[in-house]
Amino acid sequence: MSFNYTDTLSANRDKVRFFIGDTVSTYEIFSDEEIDATLDRLDDGVQSDNRLVYKVVAELLQEISQSPGRLEAVHDGVGRTFTMSRLVSLFSDRANSWAGT
Amino acid sequence: MAFTFAKDMESISYTSGSAVFTAGETLTGASSGATADVITSTITSGSVVGGDAAGKVYITGRSGTFESENLNGSDGGNNMATASGASAVDFTDLNKLRKMIGDTNSSFDLFSDNELNGLITMYTEDDSFNIKRAASMAMKALSVDPDRLATKADEMAGALRMEALMDMYWSRAQSLIS
Numbered sequence: 001m002s003f004n005y006t007d008t009l010s011a012n013r014d015k016v017r018f019f020i021g022d023t024v025s026t027y028e029i030f031s032d033e034e035i036d037a038t039l040d041r042l043d044d045g046v047q048s049d050n051r052l053v054y055k056v057v058a059e060l061l062q063e064i065s066q067s068p069g070r071l072e073a074v075h076d077g078v079g080r081t082f083t084m085s086r087l088v089s090l091f092s093d094r095a096n097s098w099a100g101t
Numbered sequence: 102m103a104f105t106f107a108k109d110m111e112s113i114s115y116t117s118g119s120a121v122f123t124a125g126e127t128l129t130g131a132s133s134g135a136t137a138d139v140i141t142s143t144i145t146s147g148s149v150v151g152g153d154a155a156g157k158v159y160i161t162g163r164s165g166t167f168e169s170e171n172l173n174g175s176d177g178g179n180n181m182a183t184a185s186g187a188s189a190v191d192f193t194d195l196n197k198l199r200k201m202i203g204d205t206n207s208s209f210d211l212f213s214d215n216e217l218n219g220l221i222t223m224y225t226e227d228d229s230f231n232i233k234r235a236a237s238m239a240m241k242a243l244s245v246d247p248d249r250l251a252t253k254a255d256e257m258a259g260a261l262r263m264e265a266l267m268d269m270y271w272s273r274a275q276s277l278i279s
Contacts, residue, residue, distance in 0.1 A: 007102075009219025018216060019238070021246025050223060061245065074247060086264055094245055094271065 001031040012039055012053055019057045019098075020064070021074070029073045030060060058098035065091035103214040104207045106199045107140055107161035112191035113172075113184050118144070118154030120177035127175040128160065130184065135165030139174070141193060154182070159193055194221050194230050201236040202243075209256035211249050212239060233277045240274035243267075 003025040005017050013035050016022075022029040035056070042055045064070045065088050074087065105124075113128075122128075122142035129136050137160035147153035158172075167188050171180040192200070195217055204211040217239070224235040243249055244267045253266060 007213045007215040007219070009216060009223065015219070015223070018219075019242050019245075021242060021248065023246075024248055027248070074245075090264070090267060091245065094241070097275075098241075 001033060003028045004032055012049055012056075015049075015053045016056050016060065019053065020060050027073050029064060029070050035060070054098055058095050061091050061095035061098060065089075065095060102210065104210045105140060105214050106196055106205045106207065108205070109161055109163070110140060110159055110190070110192050110196050111137070111161075111163060111188040112157040112159050113167055113188045114155075114157055114186065115172065115182040115184055116147075116155045117152065118147070118149055118156070118182040119152040120174065120181035121149055122158050122174065122181075123176040126177065128158070129173045129175075130165070130167045131171035131173055131180070133165055133168050133170060135163065135167045137161065137163040137167075137188070157191070158182070159191065160188060163188060194232070197232055198235055198239070201232060202239050204239075206256060209252045211243065211252055237274045237277040240270045240277070244271035244274060 004013075005023045005025070006014050007018075007023075009015050009018055013032060016035050016039070017030075020029065038056050038059060039052065042059070043052055047055075064074065071087050071091070074091075122139045124139055124141060126139050127136055128139060140159040140161055142158040143156040144154045145156045147155050167184050167186070169186050170184050172182045172184050173179045174181045195214060198217050198221065199205050202211070204217075217235075220235045220239055221230055224231045224238070243253075247267070250266045250270070
């Protein structure tokens with residue numbers, strides 16, 4: 001399992017990491033392989049790169065909202081207090097909105 | 102992580118460019134004696150190699166008034182280009198985007214230059230940059246990224262709770278493109 005992020009956002013995986021806030025390897029939410037697999041699965045070969053990225057972001061945000069382990073990674077890096085149930089609904093709402101982007 | 106923003110950014114149109122402008126170098130007007138520091142530059146026609154590059158050089162910290170004159174650079178050397186006239190207030194797309202999303206304090210930077218330039222590329226079509234779209238997307242990214250928002254919370258000295266910041270950026274993102 002690997003984690004790479006290049007801040008020039010030239011690759012779709014980097015764009016996805018940027019939009020879901022998963023850019024710090026120490027607090028990895030998704031591995032490269034998980035993101036790449038989702039990009040491959042949702043790529044219909046017709047839609048624009050941006051559209052594909054939005055679909056993947058929507059799906060991964062939804063996955064974060066359903067996974068306590070991944071939500072832990074979301075806030076572990078900053079040492080601030082969060083209400084987990086609030087984070088669940090927040091990520092779920094964001095995911096639904098991205099799906100309609 | 103490079104961070105570029107200048108609230109006093111201006112540009113000078115130039116011709117006869119024969120050396121590359123380097124960020125941070127000091128430009129001096131050969132006749133006026135005006136000075137300023139280079140932020141970045143563009144080439145819209147010609148080439149440096151050919152000595153006929155033309156475009157804009159973006160500057161900050163200007164002192165004095167440039168005029169139609171040769172430009173001497175602390176790195177580029179004397180007569181590296183010819184100014185077409187006085188400088189004018191003019192922001193790069195990166196500067197405009199930082200201003201729109203409130204990411205203008207290098208001590209509390211939210212995004213790198215590379216990230217925002219990546220967004221500018223994503224949301225530029227037919228040479229037209231959709232800044233509202235890019236700003237909205239940057240703020241959407243912020244709204245799910247406590248790592249970055251912690252920076253903003255620090256800048257505000259803890260005046261807002263993290264979740265409130267996440268909601269605030271989300272609603273601002275939505276309002277920009279609604």
